[in-house]
Amino acid sequence: MKLSEVIEKASLEIVFTKEDCEILHAYTGDLLSLVMKNAKSDSIWITVQSHVNIIAVASMVGVKAIVLCEGLQFSDETVEKAKEEGITLLRSPDNAFLTSGKIFELGIR
Amino acid sequence: MKCDLHIHSCLSPCADLTMVPNEVVKYSPEIIAICDHNSGGNVLPFLKVFEKHGKILIPGIEIQSFEDVHILGYFKNFNDLITVSKIVAEHLPKINYDPEKFGYQVYVNENDEFVSMENLPLGFPTDFSIQEIIDLILDHSGLPAYAHIGRKFGVLYQLGIFPQTQVRIAEVTNKEEYSTAKKNGFITIASSDAHFLNQIGERYSIIEKEIKNVEDFLNLLYSGKVKTIWDF
Numbered sequence: 001m002k003l004s005e006v007i008e009k010a011s012l013e014i015v016f017t018k019e020d021c022e023i024l025h026a027y028t029g030d031l032l033s034l035v036m037k038n039a040k041s042d043s044i045w046i047t048v049q050s051h052v053n054i055i056a057v058a059s060m061v062g063v064k065a066i067v068l069c070e071g072l073q074f075s076d077e078t079v080e081k082a083k084e085e086g087i088t089l090l091r092s093p094d095n096a097f098l099t100s101g102k103i104f105e106l107g108i109r
Numbered sequence: 110m111k112c113d114l115h116i117h118s119c120l121s122p123c124a125d126l127t128m129v130p131n132e133v134v135k136y137s138p139e140i141i142a143i144c145d146h147n148s149g150g151n152v153l154p155f156l157k158v159f160e161k162h163g164k165i166l167i168p169g170i171e172i173q174s175f176e177d178v179h180i181l182g183y184f185k186n187f188n189d190l191i192t193v194s195k196i197v198a199e200h201l202p203k204i205n206y207d208p209e210k211f212g213y214q215v216y217v218n219e220n221d222e223f224v225s226m227e228n229l230p231l232g233f234p235t236d237f238s239i240q241e242i243i244d245l246i247l248d249h250s251g252l253p254a255y256a257h258i259g260r261k262f263g264v265l266y267q268l269g270i271f272p273q274t275q276v277r278i279a280e281v282t283n284k285e286e287y288s289t290a291k292k293n294g295f296i297t298i299a300s301s302d303a304h305f306l307n308q309i310g311e312r313y314s315i316i317e318k319e320i321k322n323v324e325d326f327l328n329l330l331y332s333g334k335v336k337t338i339w340d341f
């Protein structure tokens with residue numbers, strides 16, 4: 001599914017995005033060591049972890065977009081890094097469970 | 110000389126109530142640091158007892174960031190630790206603390222007598238970021254170190270890779286963590302993170318020089334003169 005379609009259907013707020021791409025998988029988690037081990041490339045990643053390291057981890061793993069839940073804010077530093085790495089940043093007012101559920105319903109695994 | 114730079118006292122909610130000065134000193138190598146969760150409030154009686162026994166005690170603290178990362182701070186001046194400890198206290202959650210549920214947090218004196226209990230939840234994260242904690246420690250002439258990097262609440266466990274900060278020292282618990290830390294240019298130390306008397310010295314660091322005082326030690330630590338068993 002196209003990232004733009006995921007964003008629209010799961011009603012996510014765009015903080016930064018560069019170009020549309022294909023999203024094949026999704027992963028939910030906040031421990032970056034586990035994300036590095038277990039997330040697949042071409043994923044959308046649902047988390048409450050906002051430390052700037054999420055960008056480095058996302059680009060290492062091939063995560064295309066990060067959804068920050070619970071209405072939390074990305075720091076300026078994180079947004080800057082995301083621009084450098086071309087990682088899409090999204091926000092959701094819901095918790096990680098509900099946000100993941102919405103994306104799961106779209107058929108993404 | 111052996112040193113164990115991460116030991117909890119009975120003030121830490123998860124530590125045993127036997128972690129009192131005159132007991133800890135019996136099990137301790139020549140140099141140790143008391144690093145309670147989010148507080149330096151029990152360090153003074155340990156300083157007194159260790160001095161009596163001719164051992165060196167480094168005033169320390171283990172602060173938890175909102176990213177759930179544990180950062181150790183070592184101080185040459187006890188008063189700097191207390192200032193930091195007071196600031197940290199203001200950044201802990203305000204809840205009704207139930208010691209039955211979360212663990213007893215006991216202040217002790219130099220005779221091992223329990224004097225009072227702490228009602229702030231010391232085992233909870235502060236609302237400080239990792240960077241804010243590092244700045245707080247550095248601003249008070251302290252030396253910051255990442256605690257147990259690959260374990261729960263360790264920087265690598267939580268954040269996958271080392272963030273860019275001023276921290277130069279990493280506490281490692283095995284050879285793999287040691288190699289990762291070295292590859293990233295860190296000075297490594299190994300410590301027990303003892304919560305019980307019999308855990309003291311389980312892991313330790315080595316300094317191949319005679320040390321007179323805390324300042325001496327911290328200067329040598331900062332210049333990479335403290336080693337782990339994996340350095341040999």
Ligand SMILES: [Zn+2]
Pocket residue numbers: 171179256257262
């Ligand atoms: Zn810890």
Ligand SMILES: [Zn+2]
Pocket residue numbers: 115117144171302
């Ligand atoms: Zn500890």
